[in-house]
Amino acid sequence: MMRTAFLVLLALSLFAVPASAQHSCYLLGFTGLDYEDPNPEPGTYLAIGEGYKALGFVTDFGPFLAPWVNPAVNEYTFYLYDLTVQDYYFDGSYLEVLFANPGRGRYYQDSRTGGTPALYGVNPPNATAPSTFTDGLMILGGQITNMFLTYDFAANQGSFTGNILFDEGALLFAIPPAQRDGWTISGLAGRPNETVPPGYEHQLSGETYVPGPTPAIRRTWGKIKSLYR
Amino acid sequence: MKRNIGVAALLGLLATGLLATAATAQCNPPPNYPGMMIKFDQDAWAYETAYTTSTFSSAVGSQLTVVGIASVFCTPFLDLDPNDPNTEYTFIWDNLTSLGTISKPVGASGMQYTTKYLGGGFRLYAGSPRNAPTAAILPSLPAPGVVPDLYVDGTMILQGVLDTLTTIVTRASNGNYSGSFRANYQCTGGTLYGRVGNGVNLLSGLWCAVPPNNPDPPYPIGTCVHPAGWSAHPSGKWDTPITVPVKPSTWGTIKTLYR
Numbered sequence: 001m002m003r004t005a006f007l008v009l010l011a012l013s014l015f016a017v018p019a020s021a022q023h024s025c026y027l028l029g030f031t032g033l034d035y036e037d038p039n040p041e042p043g044t045y046l047a048i049g050e051g052y053k054a055l056g057f058v059t060d061f062g063p064f065l066a067p068w069v070n071p072a073v074n075e076y077t078f079y080l081y082d083l084t085v086q087d088y089y090f091d092g093s094y095l096e097v098l099f100a101n102p103g104r105g106r107y108y109q110d111s112r113t114g115g116t117p118a119l120y121g122v123n124p125p126n127a128t129a130p131s132t133f134t135d136g137l138m139i140l141g142g143q144i145t146n147m148f149l150t151y152d153f154a155a156n157q158g159s160f161t162g163n164i165l166f167d168e169g170a171l172l173f174a175i176p177p178a179q180r181d182g183w184t185i186s187g188l189a190g191r192p193n194e195t196v197p198p199g200y201e202h203q204l205s206g207e208t209y210v211p212g213p214t215p216a217i218r219r220t221w222g223k224i225k226s227l228y229r
Numbered sequence: 230m231k232r233n234i235g236v237a238a239l240l241g242l243l244a245t246g247l248l249a250t251a252a253t254a255q256c257n258p259p260p261n262y263p264g265m266m267i268k269f270d271q272d273a274w275a276y277e278t279a280y281t282t283s284t285f286s287s288a289v290g291s292q293l294t295v296v297g298i299a300s301v302f303c304t305p306f307l308d309l310d311p312n313d314p315n316t317e318y319t320f321i322w323d324n325l326t327s328l329g330t331i332s333k334p335v336g337a338s339g340m341q342y343t344t345k346y347l348g349g350g351f352r353l354y355a356g357s358p359r360n361a362p363t364a365a366i367l368p369s370l371p372a373p374g375v376v377p378d379l380y381v382d383g384t385m386i387l388q389g390v391l392d393t394l395t396t397i398v399t400r401a402s403n404g405n406y407s408g409s410f411r412a413n414y415q416c417t418g419g420t421l422y423g424r425v426g427n428g429v430n431l432l433s434g435l436w437c438a439v440p441p442n443n444p445d446p447p448y449p450i451g452t453c454v455h456p457a458g459w460s461a462h463p464s465g466k467w468d469t470p471i472t473v474p475v476k477p478s479t480w481g482t483i484k485t486l487y488r
Contacts, residue, residue: 024454026364029270029300029464031255057255060270060300071255089336089402096336096401120259146450148401150335155343155395159407159435161451183450187409187435187465194430195468197259205434205465207270 024209027064027175027182028107030078032056033200034188035124045151045201046085046097052149054080054186054204055133057118058107064174064210069139074109077118077133080184081105083147095151095158103144105164105184105208110136123199140169144184151188151202158188164208175210182210256303258469263430266303266473267353268466269320271364273297275436275461276376277327282460283441285342285398289329293346293394295322295463296380298361299353305424305473309355317359319380325349325394337402342438349391351414351432356383370458387419391432396461398438406451408436410463416470426472434465 034054041047058076061069069076083103089096110116115136119128147162166172166180186206190196195203258264279291287293299318302309311318325346335341361379362368368375394412401407411433416425437453438461440446448454453462 024448026271029268031265031268031466033259057257059255059268062271091335094335094341096339096399098401098403117257119257122259146403146405148403148405148407150339150341150399150401150407152341152343152397155397155411157395157397157409157411157433159397159399159409161401161405161407163450183405185407185435185437185451187411187433189409189411189431189433194263194471195258195265197262200259203431203433203468205268207435207437207464 025064025179025212026062027208027210028058028062029060029207030056030058030186030204031206032078032204033120033196034202034204035200037125045095046088046149048085048088050085052080052083052085052097052099052103053124053130054078055118055120055130056204065140065171068171068174069109073112075112075115075118075136076139077108077110077136079106079108079130079134080144081130083144093152093154095149095153097149099144099147099149099162101145103147103162104141105144105162106134106141107139107169108134108136109139109170120197120200122197126199138169139171140166140175142166142168142180142182149188151190156190156192158190158202159186160188160206161185166210176213179210179213182208184208255301256307263469263471263473264303265301265466266425266430266469267299267306268301268303269297270300270464271462272300272361273463274367274455274459275463276370276459279327280460282439282443284330284332285438285441286330286332287327287344287346287460289327291327293322293325293327293349293460294377295325296320296361296377297463298363298380301466304469306421314359316355316357317361317383318353318355318386319361319383320351320353321377321381322349322351322391322394323377325391335399339402340400342398344396346394346396349394349412351387351389351391352381352385353387353419354381354383355386367456367459369456372458385419386421387416387425388422389414389416389418394432396436398436398461400449404449406438406449408438408451408461410434410436410465414467424473425470428470428472430468430470432465432467434463437462437464
């Protein structure tokens with residue numbers, strides 16, 4: 001009887017077994033533009049030592065942040081910066097660059113009635129970019145590592161992916177500490193592209209994710225019992 | 230009375246302006262440049278008739294379909310509310326025939342998977358009630374009666390064609406993934422076609438492929454886990470074509486309407 005009760009308790013405590021990997025949880029979606037800054041070698045896109053920056057608007061929020069934001073009242077923007085090219089590969093049509101660690105990504109909230117509308121302008125950095133994308137309340141920010149960018153010049157499209165570890169911001173509390181090591185990914189659409197003004201390189205459309213909660217692995221009663229025979 | 234009516238009208242106009250402003254910040258294009266027209270974020274997915282997830286490969290002749298739910302509307306659709314509790318705006322891209330995936334080594338130790346699809350089109354619907362699955366309740370495929378059915382119900386407000394849709398999935402040398410898609414689109418019909426016209430512009434964005442063992446782990450960074458049967462999660466936008474008219478106005482002009 002006692003052995004049975006013990007096994008039941010043990011089974012209940014062991015049922016939630018951490019999996020070796022986790023599902024992802026959508027944090028937010030965004031759209032924007034990117035540019036080089038500094039750009040000491042204008043003739044080479046993202047040469048070693050050059051800086052990469054991206055900014056724009058948050059267009060959608062996932063379940064963690066949705067209860068705490070109000071797009072009807074506030075404008076939400078983002079800014080990725082401090083990303084310096086460390087490794088460079090180009091074979092004539094395919095470009096792949098890796099950025100030095102760490103960079104940083106921040107997300108902002110600015111009142112639509114009392115704040116300043118974010119404006120891209122041309123040839124950034126300029127009078128409004130990035131300043132109008134980084135004013136207001138910084139709601140979330142994180143360190144970016146392992147970021148890479150690829151671009152296919154034959155297809156005029158590319159993408160980037162980077163890890164982002166959230167460590168600051170007024171809404172940091174909304175993401176459980178165990179789930180703050182996320183990643184950000186985006187597609188890039190370059191010229192010919194009517195939406196990209198001078199000084200910017202690509203149009204961005206992407207998302208940011210954080211790890212999902214640790215899932216449980218199903219086990220049969222027989223398997224659990226066999227652990228203790 | 231006249232002054233009271235004028236004030237009430239002005240307040241009504243101001244309220245409408247504030248509602249429109251909720252979308253316009255994201256819609257704010259650079260000066261003299263077209264911006265995005267319609268965006269979709271977390272609620273969009275792709276599936277094919279002949280796709281191998283372990284190699285990110287689409288077979289020649291495979292039929293690609295993308296279904297989703299719009300998340301943002303900009304000019305000339307600022308009056309459409311993607312969060313309307315009684316109306317959902319869904320879309321489908323279909324009749325996209327694969328030319329087969331070309332995979333090649335890139336970088337120090339990466340791989341690039343490029344697929345082109347021809348002959349496709351898209352349709353956007355306004356339907357009620359909101360019944361299309363969202364990311365939270367996405368079913369495995371096949372899902373008869375649900376996919377694509379619940380994404381193509383309601384009134385077809387926009388229809389068009391796509392030229393070559395190119396998807397590129399890249400595994401970088403660090404083992405992480407990224408991806409993109411790009412096509413030109415042209416509207417050809419729908420109840421709201423008159424707002425857009427037949428101008429051509431981009432449909433582009435993120436193409437997040439499912440991981441090789443989807444839905445089982447491992448889940449490399451830059452892949453998107455989904456129930457079995459789906460091949461990718463796109464997230465992107467239709468940009469506004471040049472044929473969309475813009476009518477700027479001034480505050481003084483608006484005020485004169487109510488004097």
